[in-house]
Structure formats: C-alpha cells, structure tokens
Amino acid sequence: MALFGVGRRATHGREPVPGPGLVQPRRSLDGWTLEGTALEDRFDREELRELATLLHGVGAEMRTAWTYERAADLLERAGERPQALAVVEVWFALPEEVRRASPAATRSLGRRRQRLRSRLGTPAAPAPAIPTQTRTALAIPAKPGTPPPVPSKSATGQITRK
Numbered sequence: 001m002a003l004f005g006v007g008r009r010a011t012h013g014r015e016p017v018p019g020p021g022l023v024q025p026r027r028s029l030d031g032w033t034l035e036g037t038a039l040e041d042r043f044d045r046e047e048l049r050e051l052a053t054l055l056h057g058v059g060a061e062m063r064t065a066w067t068y069e070r071a072a073d074l075l076e077r078a079g080e081r082p083q084a085l086a087v088v089e090v091w092f093a094l095p096e097e098v099r100r101a102s103p104a105a106t107r108s109l110g111r112r113r114q115r116l117r118s119r120l121g122t123p124a125a126p127a128p129a130i131p132t133q134t135r136t137a138l139a140i141p142a143k144p145g146t147p148p149p150v151p152s153k154s155a156t157g158q159i160t161r162k
Contacts, residue, residue, distance in 0.1 A: 022086040025052040065105030085116040
C-alpha cells in the first residue's frame with residue numbers, strides 16, 4: 001500500500017506543528033513559499049511548492065473544494081493532522097452557498113473533519129469565522145435621506161439593483 005501513497009507515513013521523532021492556526025506561506029520571487037516554516041522539513045521540494053500554493057488559496061478563501069481537499073490530504077499524509085484540520089475548518093467557515101455548490105466534496109471534507117477530530121481528541125466545535133475584509137476606501141457613502149437600494153427582477157430573472 002505504501003507503494004501507491006496510501007496509508008500512514010511514519011514520522012518518528014517529529015512533533016506536529018502546533019494548531020489550530022493555519023501556517024500561511026510568504027511571498028517570494030517564484031510565487032509562494034513555506035521555506036523557513038515548521039512545515040519545511042516534512043515535505044520534499046515539489047510537495048512543498050504545491051502545498052504553499054494550496055495554502056495561499058486556502059488563506060485567500062478560494063471557492064474550489066479541490067484546493068482544500070488536496071491541502072488537507074498532503075498535510076494529513078505528512079502527519080500534520082492539526083494543520084489538516086485547520087484547512088478543513090476553513091472550508092466549513094466559507095458561506096453556505098459555496099458548500100452547497102459542491103455537495104460531494106463537502107461530505108468528503110466533513111468525514112475527514114470528523115476523523116481528524118477523533119484522532120486529535122478535539123471536541124466538535126463551531127467552525128472559526130474567517131475575518132472579513134472591509135472595503136471602506138472603496139465604499140461610496142450614501143447621501144443623507146436617500147432610501148437603500150431595492151432589489152428588482154431583470155428580464156432574465158436575475159436580481160439586480162436599481
């Protein structure tokens with residue numbers, strides 16, 4: 001089974017990176033890198049490069065389930081269960097419509113979350129909220145006394161603002 005990359009990879013003498021904070025890659029000339037982090041010793045060069053790109057996508061709240069599945073898979077195979085759980089928790093902190101768009105991946109990531117929580121002994125807790133960015137510099141203030149915009153239906157059935 002180890003020939004096909006299935007199963008557990010023994011990591012003797014190495015402690016997992018403390019969780020639940022997600023390790024964020026830093027910007028480099030070649031893209032994103034995890035060099036200089038505690039994860040650097042766990043992966044070979046190609047996997048580290050792939051993981052850095054995936055973790056950047058997780059940190060940027062990409063809405064593709066594959067990003068979260070692949071990052072959690074790489075981290076779990078390397079024995080970094082706290083980090084894998086942090087990646088899965090970010091998926092479940094995304095808006096509901098994102099998770100409804102890919103139900104198979106949401107079920108798969110839900111099973112992975114349950115498995116990681118049981119192995120780590122972590123109680124089931126609500127997913128941490130992802131901090132939202134405020135766009136105060138781009139927001140145009142409304143004139144005093146103007147009513148808020150009212151959504152209306154367009155000819156194609158989409159909701160638009162007047």
